[in-house]
Amino acid sequence: MALQASCRAAASALSRASLFPACRRTWLANTTLISRRGYAEMYSRVKPHMNIGTIGHVDHGKTTLTAAITKILAEKGGAKFTDYAQIDKAPEERARGITINSSHVEYETDTRHYGHIDCPGHADYIKNMITGAAQMDGAIIVVSATDGQMPQTREHLLLARQVGVKKLVVFINKVDQISDPEMLELVDMEMRDLLTTYNFDGENTPIVMGSALAALDGRNEDIGAKKVTELIEACDTWLDLPVRDLERPFCLAVEEILSISGRGTVATGRVHRGIATKGTEVEIIGHNNPMKTTITGIEMFHKELDRAEAGDNLGLLLRGLKREQLSRGQLIIAPGSMKSVKKFVAQVYILTKDEGGRYTPFMSNFMPQIFMWTSNITVTLSFPPGTESPDEKMVMPGDNVELVCTLQKDVGCEVGTRFTMREGGKTIGTGIITKLLEVVEGKS
Ligand SMILES: Nc1nc2c(ncn2[C@@H]2O[C@H](COP(=O)(O)OP(=O)(O)OP(=O)(O)O)[C@@H](O)[C@H]2O)c(=O)[nH]1
Protein backbone atom coordinates (compact mmCIF):
# COMPACT_ATOMS: atom_id res chain seq x y z
CA MET A 1 0.00 0.00 0.00
CA ALA A 2 2.66 2.42 1.11
CA LEU A 3 4.67 1.61 -1.97
CA GLN A 4 1.67 2.15 -4.21
CA ALA A 5 0.92 5.47 -2.57
CA SER A 6 4.46 6.66 -2.93
CA CYS A 7 4.50 5.60 -6.58
CA ARG A 8 1.32 7.55 -7.16
CA ALA A 9 2.78 10.56 -5.40
CA ALA A 10 5.95 10.31 -7.44
CA ALA A 11 4.01 9.97 -10.67
CA SER A 12 1.83 12.94 -9.91
CA ALA A 13 4.82 15.01 -8.84
CA LEU A 14 6.52 14.07 -12.07
CA SER A 15 3.56 15.04 -14.16
CA ARG A 16 3.39 18.37 -12.36
CA ALA A 17 7.05 19.11 -12.47
CA SER A 18 8.35 17.85 -15.74
CA LEU A 19 5.69 16.30 -17.90
CA PHE A 20 3.37 19.25 -17.52
CA PRO A 21 5.37 21.70 -19.65
CA ALA A 22 5.26 22.68 -23.28
CA CYS A 23 2.82 20.40 -25.01
CA ARG A 24 0.31 20.20 -22.20
CA ARG A 25 0.37 23.93 -21.60
CA THR A 26 -0.15 24.73 -25.25
CA TRP A 27 -2.97 22.26 -25.28
CA LEU A 28 -4.53 23.91 -22.25
CA ALA A 29 -4.10 27.36 -23.75
CA ASN A 30 -5.75 26.22 -26.94
CA THR A 31 -8.67 24.50 -25.32
CA THR A 32 -9.41 27.43 -23.00
CA LEU A 33 -9.33 29.81 -25.90
CA ILE A 34 -11.56 27.63 -27.94
CA SER A 35 -14.03 26.78 -25.22
CA ARG A 36 -14.47 30.45 -24.40
CA ARG A 37 -15.89 30.82 -27.87
CA GLY A 38 -18.14 27.89 -27.35
CA TYR A 39 -17.13 25.43 -30.03
CA ALA A 40 -14.55 23.39 -28.19
CA GLU A 41 -16.32 20.11 -28.89
CA MET A 42 -15.65 20.33 -32.60
CA TYR A 43 -11.92 20.82 -32.36
CA SER A 44 -9.85 18.51 -30.31
CA ARG A 45 -6.72 18.62 -32.42
CA VAL A 46 -3.78 20.50 -31.09
CA LYS A 47 -2.32 22.98 -33.51
CA PRO A 48 0.37 25.58 -32.92
CA HIS A 49 -1.11 28.93 -31.97
CA MET A 50 -0.19 32.27 -33.45
CA ASN A 51 -1.47 35.82 -32.93
CA ILE A 52 -2.03 37.96 -35.97
CA GLY A 53 -4.15 40.94 -36.91
CA THR A 54 -5.27 43.25 -39.66
CA ILE A 55 -3.48 46.60 -39.85
CA GLY A 56 -3.63 49.46 -42.36
CA HIS A 57 -5.21 52.78 -43.28
CA VAL A 58 -8.68 53.80 -42.16
CA ASP A 59 -11.47 52.40 -44.35
CA HIS A 60 -9.21 50.17 -46.42
CA GLY A 61 -11.22 47.12 -45.39
CA LYS A 62 -9.58 45.57 -42.29
CA THR A 63 -12.84 44.69 -40.57
CA THR A 64 -14.50 43.47 -43.78
CA LEU A 65 -11.49 41.22 -44.41
CA THR A 66 -11.56 39.89 -40.84
CA ALA A 67 -15.23 38.99 -41.25
CA ALA A 68 -14.53 37.44 -44.66
CA ILE A 69 -11.74 35.24 -43.27
CA THR A 70 -14.05 33.85 -40.58
CA LYS A 71 -16.74 33.27 -43.20
CA ILE A 72 -14.47 31.35 -45.58
CA LEU A 73 -12.97 29.26 -42.77
CA ALA A 74 -16.40 28.67 -41.22
CA GLU A 75 -17.40 26.97 -44.45
CA LYS A 76 -14.49 24.58 -43.94
CA GLY A 77 -15.35 24.07 -40.28
CA GLY A 78 -12.35 26.05 -39.02
CA ALA A 79 -14.10 29.06 -37.53
CA LYS A 80 -17.30 30.52 -36.26
CA PHE A 81 -18.51 33.14 -38.72
CA THR A 82 -18.23 36.55 -37.06
CA ASP A 83 -20.02 39.18 -39.09
CA TYR A 84 -18.88 42.75 -39.61
CA ALA A 85 -21.16 44.25 -36.96
CA GLN A 86 -19.98 41.81 -34.30
CA ILE A 87 -16.34 42.66 -34.97
CA ASP A 88 -16.77 46.40 -35.11
CA LYS A 89 -18.82 46.40 -31.93
CA ALA A 90 -15.51 45.84 -30.17
CA PRO A 91 -15.60 44.94 -26.53
CA GLU A 92 -13.61 47.14 -24.23
CA GLU A 93 -10.37 45.70 -23.02
CA ARG A 94 -8.26 46.89 -20.18
CA ALA A 95 -4.56 46.74 -20.69
CA ARG A 96 -2.36 48.29 -18.05
CA GLY A 97 -4.90 50.95 -17.30
CA ILE A 98 -5.44 51.91 -20.90
CA THR A 99 -8.73 51.18 -22.54
CA ILE A 100 -8.26 49.63 -25.91
CA ASN A 101 -11.08 48.91 -28.25
CA SER A 102 -10.24 45.78 -30.09
CA SER A 103 -11.96 42.68 -31.22
CA HIS A 104 -10.50 39.21 -31.09
CA VAL A 105 -11.67 36.48 -33.39
CA GLU A 106 -10.13 33.09 -33.82
CA TYR A 107 -9.95 30.51 -36.51
CA GLU A 108 -8.16 27.35 -37.53
CA THR A 109 -6.54 26.41 -40.78
CA ASP A 110 -5.32 22.90 -41.57
CA THR A 111 -2.06 23.54 -39.79
CA ARG A 112 -2.55 26.38 -37.30
CA HIS A 113 -4.81 28.02 -34.78
CA TYR A 114 -4.92 31.81 -35.09
CA GLY A 115 -5.97 34.52 -32.70
CA HIS A 116 -6.80 37.58 -34.78
CA ILE A 117 -7.16 41.16 -33.62
CA ASP A 118 -9.00 43.94 -35.39
CA CYS A 119 -9.25 47.43 -33.90
CA PRO A 120 -11.97 49.92 -34.79
CA GLY A 121 -9.71 52.92 -35.23
CA HIS A 122 -6.23 54.17 -35.90
CA ALA A 123 -5.54 55.35 -32.33
CA ASP A 124 -6.43 51.89 -31.02
CA TYR A 125 -4.01 50.21 -33.42
CA ILE A 126 -1.23 52.50 -32.25
CA LYS A 127 -1.93 51.88 -28.58
CA ASN A 128 -2.37 48.20 -29.12
CA MET A 129 0.93 47.82 -30.88
CA ILE A 130 2.88 49.79 -28.29
CA THR A 131 1.27 48.31 -25.20
CA GLY A 132 1.17 44.83 -26.69
CA ALA A 133 -2.42 44.49 -25.46
CA ALA A 134 -2.74 41.81 -28.06
CA GLN A 135 0.71 40.84 -29.17
CA MET A 136 0.98 40.24 -32.90
CA ASP A 137 3.43 37.59 -34.07
CA GLY A 138 2.63 38.49 -37.66
CA ALA A 139 0.19 40.76 -39.46
CA ILE A 140 -1.96 41.22 -42.53
CA ILE A 141 -1.58 44.71 -43.92
CA VAL A 142 -4.64 45.78 -45.86
CA VAL A 143 -4.29 48.41 -48.56
CA SER A 144 -7.07 49.62 -50.79
CA ALA A 145 -6.36 49.42 -54.52
CA THR A 146 -8.31 52.62 -55.00
CA ASP A 147 -6.08 54.72 -52.73
CA GLY A 148 -2.80 52.82 -52.65
CA GLN A 149 -0.60 53.28 -49.60
CA MET A 150 -1.67 56.07 -47.27
CA PRO A 151 -0.15 57.67 -44.12
CA GLN A 152 -1.54 55.04 -41.74
CA THR A 153 -0.35 52.24 -44.02
CA ARG A 154 3.14 53.57 -43.43
CA GLU A 155 2.69 54.28 -39.73
CA HIS A 156 1.33 50.81 -38.99
CA LEU A 157 4.14 49.21 -40.99
CA LEU A 158 6.76 51.20 -39.10
CA LEU A 159 5.21 50.31 -35.76
CA ALA A 160 4.87 46.65 -36.71
CA ARG A 161 8.60 46.69 -37.37
CA GLN A 162 9.33 48.50 -34.10
CA VAL A 163 7.33 46.08 -31.98
CA GLY A 164 9.06 43.06 -33.44
CA VAL A 165 6.73 41.79 -36.18
CA LYS A 166 9.19 40.21 -38.59
CA LYS A 167 6.94 39.12 -41.41
CA LEU A 168 3.59 40.16 -42.78
CA VAL A 169 1.40 39.47 -45.77
CA VAL A 170 -0.28 42.12 -47.90
CA PHE A 171 -3.89 42.14 -49.02
CA ILE A 172 -4.62 44.65 -51.77
CA ASN A 173 -8.34 45.13 -51.31
CA LYS A 174 -11.25 46.57 -53.30
CA VAL A 175 -9.95 45.31 -56.63
CA ASP A 176 -13.61 45.13 -57.74
CA GLN A 177 -13.39 48.89 -58.16
CA ILE A 178 -10.36 48.85 -60.41
CA SER A 179 -10.54 48.01 -64.08
CA ASP A 180 -7.03 49.00 -65.08
CA PRO A 181 -4.54 46.18 -64.35
CA GLU A 182 -1.62 48.60 -64.54
CA MET A 183 -3.00 50.43 -61.56
CA LEU A 184 -2.85 47.19 -59.54
CA GLU A 185 0.70 46.57 -60.65
CA LEU A 186 1.63 50.02 -59.44
CA VAL A 187 0.14 49.43 -55.99
CA ASP A 188 1.99 46.10 -55.85
CA MET A 189 5.31 47.73 -56.73
CA GLU A 190 4.83 50.58 -54.30
CA MET A 191 3.98 48.16 -51.49
CA ARG A 192 7.12 46.11 -52.14
CA ASP A 193 9.21 49.30 -52.02
CA LEU A 194 7.54 50.40 -48.82
CA LEU A 195 8.09 47.00 -47.19
CA THR A 196 11.78 47.18 -48.08
CA THR A 197 12.00 50.73 -46.68
CA TYR A 198 10.79 49.40 -43.34
CA ASN A 199 13.17 46.42 -43.41
CA PHE A 200 10.66 43.77 -44.36
CA ASP A 201 11.37 41.38 -47.20
CA GLY A 202 9.76 43.46 -49.97
CA GLU A 203 10.78 41.05 -52.70
CA ASN A 204 9.33 37.84 -51.30
CA THR A 205 6.42 38.98 -49.14
CA PRO A 206 3.22 37.47 -50.54
CA ILE A 207 0.84 40.07 -51.94
CA VAL A 208 -2.71 38.90 -52.59
CA MET A 209 -5.16 41.03 -54.58
CA GLY A 210 -8.87 40.64 -54.07
CA SER A 211 -12.07 41.96 -52.63
CA ALA A 212 -12.94 41.33 -49.01
CA LEU A 213 -16.46 42.55 -49.59
CA ALA A 214 -17.04 40.17 -52.50
CA ALA A 215 -15.85 37.30 -50.29
CA LEU A 216 -18.10 38.41 -47.47
CA ASP A 217 -21.09 38.81 -49.77
CA GLY A 218 -20.39 35.48 -51.46
CA ARG A 219 -20.07 36.86 -55.00
CA ASN A 220 -17.30 37.11 -57.64
CA GLU A 221 -15.51 34.02 -56.43
CA ASP A 222 -12.36 34.76 -58.44
CA ILE A 223 -11.63 37.97 -56.55
CA GLY A 224 -13.61 37.01 -53.43
CA ALA A 225 -13.51 33.61 -51.73
CA LYS A 226 -10.57 32.31 -53.77
CA LYS A 227 -8.40 35.28 -52.88
CA VAL A 228 -9.23 35.11 -49.18
CA THR A 229 -8.32 31.42 -49.26
CA GLU A 230 -5.06 32.34 -50.98
CA LEU A 231 -4.38 34.93 -48.29
CA ILE A 232 -4.95 32.40 -45.51
CA GLU A 233 -2.57 29.99 -47.24
CA ALA A 234 0.01 32.77 -47.49
CA CYS A 235 -0.30 33.32 -43.72
CA ASP A 236 0.20 29.60 -43.09
CA THR A 237 3.30 29.35 -45.20
CA TRP A 238 4.98 32.76 -44.95
CA LEU A 239 4.42 33.86 -41.35
CA ASP A 240 6.76 32.16 -38.88
CA LEU A 241 5.41 30.65 -35.69
CA PRO A 242 6.68 32.57 -32.65
CA VAL A 243 9.33 31.05 -30.44
CA ARG A 244 7.53 29.93 -27.30
CA ASP A 245 8.57 31.37 -23.96
CA LEU A 246 9.82 28.01 -22.77
CA GLU A 247 12.26 27.84 -25.66
CA ARG A 248 13.75 31.29 -25.04
CA PRO A 249 16.73 31.95 -22.78
CA PHE A 250 15.97 31.95 -19.05
CA CYS A 251 15.02 35.25 -17.37
CA LEU A 252 13.72 35.93 -13.87
CA ALA A 253 13.15 39.45 -12.54
CA VAL A 254 14.19 39.71 -8.89
CA GLU A 255 11.42 40.79 -6.55
CA GLU A 256 12.66 39.95 -3.06
CA ILE A 257 15.88 38.72 -1.57
CA LEU A 258 15.84 36.46 1.46
CA SER A 259 18.55 35.05 3.62
CA ILE A 260 17.87 31.52 4.77
CA SER A 261 20.19 30.50 7.55
CA GLY A 262 22.13 27.39 6.83
CA ARG A 263 21.21 27.47 3.17
CA GLY A 264 22.15 30.82 1.68
CA THR A 265 20.57 33.57 -0.34
CA VAL A 266 17.30 33.16 -2.19
CA ALA A 267 16.02 35.53 -4.89
CA THR A 268 12.28 35.36 -5.52
CA GLY A 269 10.42 36.52 -8.59
CA ARG A 270 8.61 35.53 -11.70
CA VAL A 271 10.21 33.54 -14.48
CA HIS A 272 9.46 35.55 -17.61
CA ARG A 273 10.80 32.99 -20.03
CA GLY A 274 12.88 29.89 -20.42
CA ILE A 275 13.75 26.98 -18.17
CA ALA A 276 16.43 26.50 -15.52
CA THR A 277 17.32 23.54 -13.35
CA LYS A 278 19.46 22.97 -10.29
CA GLY A 279 23.05 23.42 -11.37
CA THR A 280 22.23 25.87 -14.16
CA GLU A 281 24.77 28.68 -14.45
CA VAL A 282 23.23 32.13 -14.51
CA GLU A 283 24.24 35.74 -14.82
CA ILE A 284 22.81 38.51 -12.68
CA ILE A 285 22.59 41.89 -14.42
CA GLY A 286 21.41 45.41 -13.59
CA HIS A 287 22.25 48.14 -11.09
CA ASN A 288 25.89 48.26 -12.17
CA ASN A 289 26.53 44.98 -10.43
CA PRO A 290 26.89 42.07 -12.86
CA MET A 291 27.73 38.67 -11.38
CA LYS A 292 27.84 35.04 -12.33
CA THR A 293 26.62 32.23 -10.12
CA THR A 294 24.89 28.86 -10.10
CA ILE A 295 21.37 27.89 -9.08
CA THR A 296 21.65 25.43 -6.22
CA GLY A 297 17.98 25.08 -5.37
CA ILE A 298 14.51 25.97 -6.65
CA GLU A 299 11.52 26.37 -4.37
CA MET A 300 7.88 27.16 -4.86
CA PHE A 301 5.32 27.19 -2.02
CA HIS A 302 7.96 25.71 0.30
CA LYS A 303 8.38 22.72 -1.96
CA GLU A 304 11.50 21.87 -3.86
CA LEU A 305 11.29 21.77 -7.62
CA ASP A 306 13.72 20.32 -10.08
CA ARG A 307 13.11 23.00 -12.64
CA ALA A 308 11.94 26.59 -12.97
CA GLU A 309 10.01 27.57 -16.06
CA ALA A 310 8.25 30.50 -17.72
CA GLY A 311 5.22 31.60 -15.73
CA ASP A 312 6.40 30.29 -12.35
CA ASN A 313 6.68 32.51 -9.30
CA LEU A 314 9.43 31.00 -7.23
CA GLY A 315 12.65 31.34 -5.30
CA LEU A 316 16.13 30.51 -6.55
CA LEU A 317 18.85 29.57 -4.12
CA LEU A 318 22.08 31.10 -5.44
CA ARG A 319 25.56 29.83 -4.75
CA GLY A 320 28.01 31.98 -2.80
CA LEU A 321 26.08 35.23 -2.81
CA LYS A 322 25.27 37.48 0.13
CA ARG A 323 21.92 39.15 0.47
CA GLU A 324 23.50 42.64 0.13
CA GLN A 325 24.89 41.75 -3.28
CA LEU A 326 21.44 41.51 -4.82
CA SER A 327 18.66 44.03 -5.27
CA ARG A 328 15.11 44.19 -6.50
CA GLY A 329 14.98 44.96 -10.21
CA GLN A 330 18.00 42.92 -11.22
CA LEU A 331 17.54 40.10 -13.71
CA ILE A 332 18.76 36.54 -13.37
CA ILE A 333 19.38 35.34 -16.91
CA ALA A 334 20.98 32.69 -19.05
CA PRO A 335 24.58 33.99 -19.41
CA GLY A 336 25.00 36.43 -22.28
CA SER A 337 21.33 36.44 -23.27
CA MET A 338 20.68 40.07 -22.37
CA LYS A 339 22.66 43.22 -21.60
CA SER A 340 22.25 45.83 -18.92
CA VAL A 341 21.41 49.17 -20.43
CA LYS A 342 21.50 52.80 -19.30
CA LYS A 343 20.19 54.59 -22.34
CA PHE A 344 17.81 53.54 -25.09
CA VAL A 345 15.35 54.78 -27.69
CA ALA A 346 11.69 53.86 -27.19
CA GLN A 347 8.40 54.25 -28.93
CA VAL A 348 6.08 55.67 -26.29
CA TYR A 349 2.36 56.26 -26.13
CA ILE A 350 1.38 59.09 -23.75
CA LEU A 351 -1.97 58.56 -22.10
CA THR A 352 -4.70 61.17 -22.39
CA LYS A 353 -6.32 62.60 -19.27
CA ASP A 354 -9.38 60.44 -19.94
CA GLU A 355 -7.11 57.41 -19.78
CA GLY A 356 -5.81 58.56 -16.41
CA GLY A 357 -2.76 60.32 -17.82
CA ARG A 358 -1.47 63.87 -17.73
CA TYR A 359 -3.57 66.94 -18.35
CA THR A 360 -0.69 68.95 -19.77
CA PRO A 361 2.12 68.45 -22.28
CA PHE A 362 5.77 67.96 -21.31
CA MET A 363 9.05 68.96 -22.91
CA SER A 364 12.59 67.63 -23.20
CA ASN A 365 14.33 66.76 -19.89
CA PHE A 366 11.10 65.70 -18.23
CA MET A 367 11.91 63.15 -15.48
CA PRO A 368 9.21 60.59 -14.68
CA GLN A 369 9.73 57.03 -13.35
CA ILE A 370 10.09 53.99 -15.53
CA PHE A 371 8.65 50.65 -14.39
CA MET A 372 10.26 47.76 -16.18
CA TRP A 373 10.19 44.16 -14.89
CA THR A 374 10.43 44.79 -11.13
CA SER A 375 12.52 47.95 -11.48
CA ASN A 376 11.40 51.46 -10.70
CA ILE A 377 13.94 53.93 -12.05
CA THR A 378 14.02 57.67 -12.65
CA VAL A 379 14.44 58.48 -16.33
CA THR A 380 15.32 61.65 -18.23
CA LEU A 381 13.44 61.97 -21.51
CA SER A 382 14.77 63.73 -24.60
CA PHE A 383 14.16 63.68 -28.33
CA PRO A 384 16.22 61.64 -30.79
CA PRO A 385 18.98 63.40 -32.75
CA GLY A 386 17.60 65.04 -35.83
CA THR A 387 14.43 66.25 -34.09
CA GLU A 388 13.57 69.77 -35.24
CA SER A 389 13.92 72.42 -32.47
CA PRO A 390 14.04 69.84 -29.66
CA ASP A 391 14.02 72.54 -26.98
CA GLU A 392 10.66 73.83 -28.08
CA LYS A 393 9.01 70.52 -28.94
CA MET A 394 6.12 69.47 -26.72
CA VAL A 395 4.67 66.02 -26.17
CA MET A 396 0.88 66.12 -25.79
CA PRO A 397 -1.30 63.60 -23.98
CA GLY A 398 -2.46 61.12 -26.65
CA ASP A 399 0.79 61.39 -28.65
CA ASN A 400 2.73 58.46 -30.03
CA VAL A 401 6.34 59.56 -29.91
CA GLU A 402 9.92 58.33 -30.17
CA LEU A 403 11.97 59.30 -27.09
CA VAL A 404 15.52 58.84 -25.86
CA CYS A 405 15.39 57.50 -22.29
CA THR A 406 18.41 57.98 -20.02
CA LEU A 407 18.09 55.91 -16.86
CA GLN A 408 19.50 56.85 -13.47
CA LYS A 409 20.74 53.29 -13.08
CA ASP A 410 21.14 50.50 -15.61
CA VAL A 411 18.68 47.67 -16.01
CA GLY A 412 18.69 44.43 -18.01
CA CYS A 413 16.57 44.82 -21.14
CA GLU A 414 16.57 44.43 -24.91
CA VAL A 415 14.86 45.69 -28.03
CA GLY A 416 11.21 44.77 -27.58
CA THR A 417 11.14 45.08 -23.77
CA ARG A 418 8.02 46.94 -22.64
CA PHE A 419 7.65 49.37 -19.76
CA THR A 420 5.27 51.88 -18.25
CA MET A 421 6.01 55.44 -17.29
CA ARG A 422 4.64 56.88 -14.08
CA GLU A 423 4.56 60.27 -12.42
CA GLY A 424 3.30 60.93 -8.91
CA GLY A 425 1.77 57.47 -8.63
CA LYS A 426 -0.17 57.45 -11.89
CA THR A 427 0.60 55.86 -15.22
CA ILE A 428 1.25 58.49 -17.85
CA GLY A 429 2.67 56.43 -20.68
CA THR A 430 3.61 53.06 -21.99
CA GLY A 431 6.51 52.19 -24.25
CA ILE A 432 8.62 49.62 -26.01
CA ILE A 433 12.39 49.72 -26.51
CA THR A 434 13.38 50.06 -30.14
CA LYS A 435 17.15 50.66 -29.93
CA LEU A 436 19.86 50.28 -27.26
CA LEU A 437 22.22 53.24 -26.97
CA GLU A 438 24.39 52.71 -23.88
CA VAL A 439 25.17 49.21 -22.74
CA VAL A 440 26.90 48.62 -19.40
CA GLU A 441 29.77 46.18 -19.82
CA GLY A 442 30.10 43.48 -17.20
CA LYS A 443 32.85 43.64 -14.57
CA SER A 444 33.06 39.90 -14.20
N1 LIG B 1 -16.02 48.01 -53.14
C1 LIG B 1 -15.49 47.46 -52.07
N2 LIG B 1 -15.69 48.00 -50.88
C2 LIG B 1 -15.12 47.41 -49.79
C3 LIG B 1 -14.32 46.26 -49.92
N3 LIG B 1 -13.90 45.89 -48.68
C4 LIG B 1 -14.42 46.80 -47.84
N4 LIG B 1 -15.16 47.72 -48.49
C5 LIG B 1 -15.90 48.86 -47.93
O1 LIG B 1 -15.00 49.82 -47.42
C6 LIG B 1 -15.55 50.42 -46.28
C7 LIG B 1 -14.57 50.31 -45.14
O2 LIG B 1 -14.40 48.95 -44.77
P1 LIG B 1 -13.97 48.52 -43.30
O3 LIG B 1 -13.81 47.04 -43.35
O4 LIG B 1 -14.87 49.09 -42.29
O5 LIG B 1 -12.58 49.24 -43.23
P2 LIG B 1 -11.59 49.30 -41.96
O6 LIG B 1 -10.22 49.26 -42.54
O7 LIG B 1 -11.96 48.27 -40.98
O8 LIG B 1 -11.89 50.74 -41.41
P3 LIG B 1 -11.48 51.34 -39.96
O9 LIG B 1 -11.66 50.25 -38.96
O10 LIG B 1 -12.44 52.46 -39.76
O11 LIG B 1 -10.07 51.81 -40.08
C8 LIG B 1 -16.87 49.74 -45.99
O12 LIG B 1 -17.90 50.52 -46.51
C9 LIG B 1 -16.75 48.44 -46.75
O13 LIG B 1 -17.99 47.91 -47.16
C10 LIG B 1 -14.14 45.69 -51.21
O14 LIG B 1 -13.46 44.70 -51.43
N5 LIG B 1 -14.73 46.35 -52.25
Ligand SMILES: [Mg+2]
Ligand atom coordinates in the same frame (compact mmCIF):
# COMPACT_ATOMS: atom_id res chain seq x y z
MG1 LIG C 1 -12.42 48.46 -38.97
